[in-house]
Amino acid sequence: xxxxxxxxxxxxxxxxxxxxxxxxxxxxxxxxxxxxxxxxxxxxxxxxxxxxxxxxxxxxxxxxxxxxxxxxxxxxxxxxxxxxxxxxxxxxxxxxxxxxxxxxxxxxxxxxxxxxxxxxxxxxxxxxxxxxxxxxxxxxxxxxxxxxxxxxxxxxxxxxxxxxxxxxxxxxxxxxxxxxxxxxxxxxxxxxxxxxxxxxxxxxxxxxxxxxxxxxxxxxxxxxxxxxxxxxxxxxxxxxxxxxxxxxxxxxxxx
Amino acid sequence: xxxxxxxxxxxxxxxxxxxxxxxxxxxxxxxxxxxxxxxxxxxxxxxxxxxxxxxxxxxxxxxxxxxxxxxxxxxxxxxxxxxxxxxxxxxxxxxxxxxxxxxxxxxxxxxxxxxxxxxxxxxxxxxxxxxxxxxxxxxxxxxxxxxxxxxxxxxxxxxxxxxxxxxxxxxxxxxxxxxxxxxxxxxxxxxxxxxxxxxxxxxxxxxxxxxxxxxxxxxxxxxxxxxxxxxxxxxxxxxxxxxxxxxxxxxxxxxxxxxxxxxxx
Numbered sequence: 001x002x003x004x005x006x007x008x009x010x011x012x013x014x015x016x017x018x019x020x021x022x023x024x025x026x027x028x029x030x031x032x033x034x035x036x037x038x039x040x041x042x043x044x045x046x047x048x049x050x051x052x053x054x055x056x057x058x059x060x061x062x063x064x065x066x067x068x069x070x071x072x073x074x075x076x077x078x079x080x081x082x083x084x085x086x087x088x089x090x091x092x093x094x095x096x097x098x099x100x101x102x103x104x105x106x107x108x109x110x111x112x113x114x115x116x117x118x119x120x121x122x123x124x125x126x127x128x129x130x131x132x133x134x135x136x137x138x139x140x141x142x143x144x145x146x147x148x149x150x151x152x153x154x155x156x157x158x159x160x161x162x163x164x165x166x167x168x169x170x171x172x173x174x175x176x177x178x179x180x181x182x183x184x185x186x187x188x189x190x191x192x193x194x195x196x197x198x199x200x201x202x203x204x205x206x207x208x209x210x211x212x213x214x215x216x217x218x219x220x221x222x223x224x225x226x227x228x229x230x231x232x233x234x235x236x237x238x239x240x241x242x243x244x245x246x247x248x249x250x251x252x253x254x255x
Numbered sequence: 256x257x258x259x260x261x262x263x264x265x266x267x268x269x270x271x272x273x274x275x276x277x278x279x280x281x282x283x284x285x286x287x288x289x290x291x292x293x294x295x296x297x298x299x300x301x302x303x304x305x306x307x308x309x310x311x312x313x314x315x316x317x318x319x320x321x322x323x324x325x326x327x328x329x330x331x332x333x334x335x336x337x338x339x340x341x342x343x344x345x346x347x348x349x350x351x352x353x354x355x356x357x358x359x360x361x362x363x364x365x366x367x368x369x370x371x372x373x374x375x376x377x378x379x380x381x382x383x384x385x386x387x388x389x390x391x392x393x394x395x396x397x398x399x400x401x402x403x404x405x406x407x408x409x410x411x412x413x414x415x416x417x418x419x420x421x422x423x424x425x426x427x428x429x430x431x432x433x434x435x436x437x438x439x440x441x442x443x444x445x446x447x448x449x450x451x452x453x454x455x456x457x458x459x460x461x462x463x464x465x466x467x468x469x470x471x472x473x474x475x476x477x478x479x480x481x482x483x484x485x486x487x488x489x490x491x492x493x494x495x496x497x498x499x500x501x502x503x504x505x506x507x508x509x510x511x512x513x514x515x516x517x518x519x520x
Contacts (some may be wrong), residue, residue, distance in 0.1 A: 051422060071428050081423035085441045085518040094437070095427040128520045146427065 001065045001072065001149040001182070002027050003048065008057035010043060016207035017043055021057070023201060023210070025150065030176065030183040030220075032193040035203030036241060036248035041186045042154055044208065048184060049073040049152045065149040070099050074148035078155040080135040082127040088138050089114070089123040095146040109145050116175065117141040133164035137171065144175070151183040157192060166225065169195055177221045190237050194230040195223050202240055205248040211240060306487035314488040315495065328496070331462055331474040334390065335500075338397025338465075339458040346402045346454070347447060350409020354443070355435070360410070367406050375400040376464040383468060393465035400461040401454040408450020409443065416442035445519065448512050455504045459497060474500075 003025035010018040017040035025031050025048075033041045046052040048059050050073060065072040074095070082091050089110050096106045114120045117137050127135055136156055143151055157165040169192060175181075187193055193200045200214045214233060223230055288308045294300035295307040318324040352359045353367075375396055382392040382399075416439050424434040466475025474496050481489035 049426060051426060071426075073426070075423070075426040077419060077423060079419055081417075081419045083420060083438065083441070084520075094424075094429075097437075098427065098429050098433060126518050128518060 002062040003150055003182075003184075004060045004062055005044075005048065006058055006060065008044070008047065008054050008059070010040065010047060010052075010054045010056075011207075018047075018054075019207040019209050021208070021210060025182065025184060027063075027149070027182045028180045029198040030185055030196050032197030032200045033184065033186045033203060034188065034190060034193045034200060034237065034241070035208060036205045036245040037188060038248055038251070039203045039205050039244075040208035041188075041203055044203075045075075045152050045154050045184060045186045049075055051075075061149075066147070069147045069149050071095055071146035072149040074143045074146055074151055076136070076139050076143050076151065076153045076156045078158050080127075080132075080139045080159075082135055082138055082142075084127050087124050087126055088119060088130070088141075091127070091138055092142045092145050095142060113141040113145045116144065116178075117171070131164070132160050133168055136160065136168060140172070140175075144181075149182060151181055153183055153185045155187055156185075158187070158189070165189075165192070172196060173220045173223075190234045190241075193237070194234045195225075196220065200233075200237065202237060205244045205251070302487075306491050310488045311491040311495065315492040318492055324496075327472050327474050327477045330470070330472050331466070334393045334397060334465060334473065335458055335462050337390075338394045338461075339401050339455055341394060342398035342401030342458070343405050343451065343454060345398070346405025347409050349402075350406045350447075351413055351435070351439070351443070353406065353410040354413025355439070363406075364410075367403060371403045371407065375461060379464065379468060388469045392468070393462075393470070396465045397458050397461045401458045404454045404457060405447075405450055408453070409447050412443035412446020412450070413439060415446060445512075445516055448508060448516070452505060452508055455508070456501060459500055459504070463497070 003023075005021055005023040005025075008018060008021035009016070021044060023031070033044060035041045043052065047054045050059075061072065083094065086094065092110050092113060093106055096109060101109075110123075111120070114123055117140060119134075119137055119141055122130065122134065122138075127138070130138065136159075140156070157168055160168065173196065176183075185193070185196055194216065197216060198220075199216065202211045202214070203209065204211050214237065216230075216233060218227075218229060291300065291305055292308045295302065295305060315324075318327075349363065353363050354360070378399070379392070379396060382395045386392040386395045420438050420442060421434060424438050429437070462473075463475035463478060466473040467479055470476040474493055478490055478493035478497075481487075481493060
């Protein structure tokens with residue numbers, strides 16, 4: 001299943017936040033959205049997943065979601081959004097409870113995603129017992145459990161420290177390599193974008209417009225930390241964003 | 256530099272983290288009682304000011320052995336249980352509705368604000384007309400008194416449920432009832448339970464007020480009778496029962512919190 005964003009415009013009251021957004025999200029690939037703070041990239045992600053209604057334009061699902069997909073558009077949130085009163089397994093089960101699965105199927109799925117995310121030993125732990133990185137792994141496992149057609153990741157690593165971020169990036173890459181998934185990945189971290197994105201859409205500052213879409217051909221598994229090619233792309237992205245970021249920063253100060 | 260004096264950096268941290276120390280609470284009780292006992296025995300405190308604690312204990316023992324304690328306690332506990340469960344049940348449901356629906360919120364929040372400060376005791380004559388002089392008016396008074404604080408605590412608690420959790424539920428395609436049952440209710444539980452502590456204390460206060468009118472038996476009736484006869488020993492014996500009731504209720508809620516809210520950080 002592909003996603004297509006057509007002629008999207010969004011405004012909060014009189015304040016335009018997104019304008020003239022056209023995007024194609026092909027299946028099996030990761031699209032990164034980068035841009036200065038306040039450029040509306042998270043808003044765009046909420047609109048793509050149907051959590052917010054755009055002022056104009058539409059988001060289309062092209063083709064049917066794959067067989068066995070329980071929740072076509074599934075989010076991973078920046079602050080994890082785990083239910084603190086449920087165990088790891090209980091949190092992962094949450095998305096499955098809405099569907100009438102044959103008895104025992106939910107347990108199989110939970111066990112499977114726990115194994116895929118190396119969380120099997122933590123099935124009965126409560127979120128308060130987990131580190132930030134572990135919590136986000138649980139959130140990723142919860143998203144994988146419903147077998148989404150498109151994963152919508154909203155700055156999933158931004159609340160984590162640099163080392164944990166590196167570990168989780170490796171986890172995401174190995175998950176994708178084993179079983180490619182479609183994803184829209186919002187981040188303000190360019191290093192994440194060049195590591196994980198098959199294509200990177202750069203948004204301008206508010207109102208957000210797409211300035212350029214950079215395509216990276218290097219397979220995800222071959223991209224390593226401090227890769228020279230990736231550094232060049234990152235440098236290119238940063239030159240493009242630098243002035244925008246500065247202006248956006250000043251704009252916030254002016255209120 | 257070498258000849259300059261070296262001093263340790265003065266410590267400025269610490270404090271602001273009170274913990275409960277075992278036995279201190281009990282020691283305060285015992286000290287106060289001993290002081291009262293000593294004062295009344297030496298005549299430093301006159302018998303009109305304060306009854307002798309040992310006499311109160313004796314009165315309490317009489318109450319126990321004669322079986323009158325349970326004759327008074329049984330109707331009181333029934334009134335408390337029926338009235339408080341009624342008030343809490345309606346209060347929690349109303350609070351959740353206020354927390355979830357704009358129209359209900361706009362309509363009921365001012366009404367609750369108007370009802371809250373009314374001393375419910377002042378309405379007792381009205382309740383007698385509405386619900387009869389029997390148990391009905393007593394249940395109604397206690398229910399009404401527990402209703403308002405429960406509503407306020409509940410809708411505040413629902414307001415404080417993390418919205419990102421609700422968005423998360425929606426993003427997984429959860430239905431409205433599922434979100435309320437699995438996210439809103441457990442998320443509001445800490446606030447509801449701490450509101451319950453206040454509501455139930457108010458219920459105990461109102462129990463005495465409810466028994467002011469036409470109650471033959473009941474802790475409140477017992478206290479009022481003792482009061483009008485200026486029988487301080489019996490008055491205090493009754494008050495001790497109410498205090499103990501408060502401690503029991505608070506302990507029970509503490510246990511519930513321990514079981515239901517173990518997930519809190």
